[in-house]
Structure formats: C-alpha cells, structure tokens
Amino acid sequence: MRKPFPVLLLFVLALICTTSAWAWTGKVVAIADGDTVTVLNSDMRQVKIRLYGVDAPERSQSFGSKAKQFTAEQVFGRQVEVLPVDQDRYGRTVGMVLYDGRNLSEELVRKGLAWVYSQYCKKPECRDWVTIEETARVNRTGLWADSEAVAPWTYRKGGNDSQPKAEPSPTVYHGNIKSQKFHRPSCRNFDCEHCTAIFKSREEAIRAGFEPCGICNP
Numbered sequence: 001m002r003k004p005f006p007v008l009l010l011f012v013l014a015l016i017c018t019t020s021a022w023a024w025t026g027k028v029v030a031i032a033d034g035d036t037v038t039v040l041n042s043d044m045r046q047v048k049i050r051l052y053g054v055d056a057p058e059r060s061q062s063f064g065s066k067a068k069q070f071t072a073e074q075v076f077g078r079q080v081e082v083l084p085v086d087q088d089r090y091g092r093t094v095g096m097v098l099y100d101g102r103n104l105s106e107e108l109v110r111k112g113l114a115w116v117y118s119q120y121c122k123k124p125e126c127r128d129w130v131t132i133e134e135t136a137r138v139n140r141t142g143l144w145a146d147s148e149a150v151a152p153w154t155y156r157k158g159g160n161d162s163q164p165k166a167e168p169s170p171t172v173y174h175g176n177i178k179s180q181k182f183h184r185p186s187c188r189n190f191d192c193e194h195c196t197a198i199f200k201s202r203e204e205a206i207r208a209g210f211e212p213c214g215i216c217n218p
Contacts, residue, residue, distance in 0.1 A: 023083050028075045028097075033059050034067025034113055035105075037075065037097065039082055050092045052085045053121035053129060054105045054114040055152045063143040067113040074107065075099050085123075109133050112142020115151050118188050134215055147217065150186045173199040173218055175210045187216035 029046060030038035034056025038048050056067040075097060084095040097104040106125070108114035109132050116129045137144045174190050175182040175197030182197070182205040183190045199205040202218055212218050 023081055025079055025081050027079055028077060031068055031072045031076055033064065034071050034108060036092070037071065039080065039097075047082070048092045049082060049097060050088055050090075050094045051105045051108070051114075052083075052094050052096050053117055053123065053126055054108055055117040056108060056114040057143060058152050058155055061150070061152065061155055062146060063113060063149075066142070067108065070108065070111060070113050071104065074104060080104075105129070106132065110136065110141075112136040112140075112144045115188065117153070119153075137215060137217065148184075148186065151188060154186060172201060173205050175199060175205055175208065180210050181213045182210040182218060183213045184216045184218040187213055187218070189213060189215065 024041055026039040026041040028037050029040045035051040035054055038046050040046055057064040081098040082095050084093050086094040088094050106129055109129050116133050143149045173182045174195040176192055176194045177197050178194040
C-alpha cells in the first residue's frame with residue numbers, strides 16, 4: 001500500500017511556489033522621483049513602486065533632482081526584479097527593486113541621496129543600510145555635504161512650498177538624557193524617547209555635559 005505523501009513536503013513545495021510568485025520582473029517605464037518608479041509587469045500593467053526602507057529628498061529639496069537622476073541612470077528602461085513588501089496608503093506597492101545584483105534602496109543610501117527611513121525599515125538589511133548611511137555622512141557624500149540637510153519626512157510636515165521650512169527656533173538641539181548625546185533638528189534621533197533636554201545652542205549643550213551625535217554631527 002502506498003504511503004501518503006508527507007504533509008511537510010507538500011507545505012515546503014507550496015512555500016516555494018508562493019515565494020517564486022511573490023517576486024516578479026518588469027521594465028522600469030517611469031521615474032517619479034528618487035524613491036518612486038513605475039514598472040511594467042508581465043500583464044502589461046504599470047505598477048508604481050515606492051522603494052522600501054528609504055526616503056529620498058523631495059523634488060523641491062536640495063538633491064531631489066540629483067536623486068531622481070541617479071535612479072533614472074540606474075534603472076530606467078531596464079528589466080528589474082521587484083520584491084513587494086507592503087502597500088502604502090496611496091495604494092502604491094512598497095518594495096525592493098533589484099538590478100545587476102544590487103538593491104536600488106541601498107545604492108541611493110550609499111551615494112548619499114536618501115535617508116534610511118528608520119520608522120518603517122525593519123528588515124535585517126536595514127541595519128547594514130544604517131551603517132552605510134553613517135559612512136556617507138562621515139564622508140560628506142551627496143546630500144551630506146550640507147550639514148543642515150533636512151530629512152524629507154521633516155520637510156513634508158512643513159508643507160509643500162518650494163523652499164524648505166526653517167527649523168524651529170529657539171529649540172535648536174535636543175539632548176538624550178540617557179546617552180548624553182545631542183542632536184540637530186534634521187537628525188532622525190531628534191525626537192527620540194529620551195531626547196527631553198532642550199538647548200538653544202551647540203555650546204549650551206556641550207556646557208551641560210552632552211556630546212555631539214556621531215550621525216548628524218551637530
């Protein structure tokens with residue numbers, strides 16, 4: 001009598017099929033900005049992809065056009081692999097775009113043309129991207145040549161004017177009372193849980209015994 005097909009093996013085969021269907025390939029047919037592209041899938045349907053884990057400067061920000069140009073140079077008109085992760089509130093697919101063995105999100109961070117979007121970047125590779133971003137900051141690569149670079153999520157909160165909104169004053173720096181580090185407003189750690197110390201100047205923070213953040217270099 002034939003033995004029943006192992007249930008575990010059936011599960012593994014189903015998982016393999018599901019994973020294969022999950023990733024798909026297509027041609028990049030449009031570039032909206034540094035972190036948003038449109039890919040034509042095998043059904044000839046255009047799918048807008050918001051790159052996972054990163055946030056590039058808005059088009060009206062400094063380096064916004066350069067981020068868009070870089071993305072276009074890398075993938076426009078090319079076949080890419082799309083790894084969907086989620087869907088955002090605008091109905092766009094949030095995912096990774098792979099080409100030539102590279103991840104477009106990571107390459108933007110490496111070139112200093114995007115921030116790691118720590119609020120949403122939770123996959124294991126995000127830790128590597130944070131390290132890559134810190135290296136870009138130290139080397140003043142791309143947008144990090146501007147010591148006052150404003151993160152896109154901070155810029156968007158100020159509205160969509162053609163010029164970035166001024167950072168709040170007189171609250172210039174926030175200090176983390178636990179780590180004793182202080183941060184500039186554009187830093188992703190500016191509003192951290194323990195960042196309750198407020199300083200009107202860099203000198204005031206240092207006099208209070210706080211050290212400059214190694215990421216935003218206030």
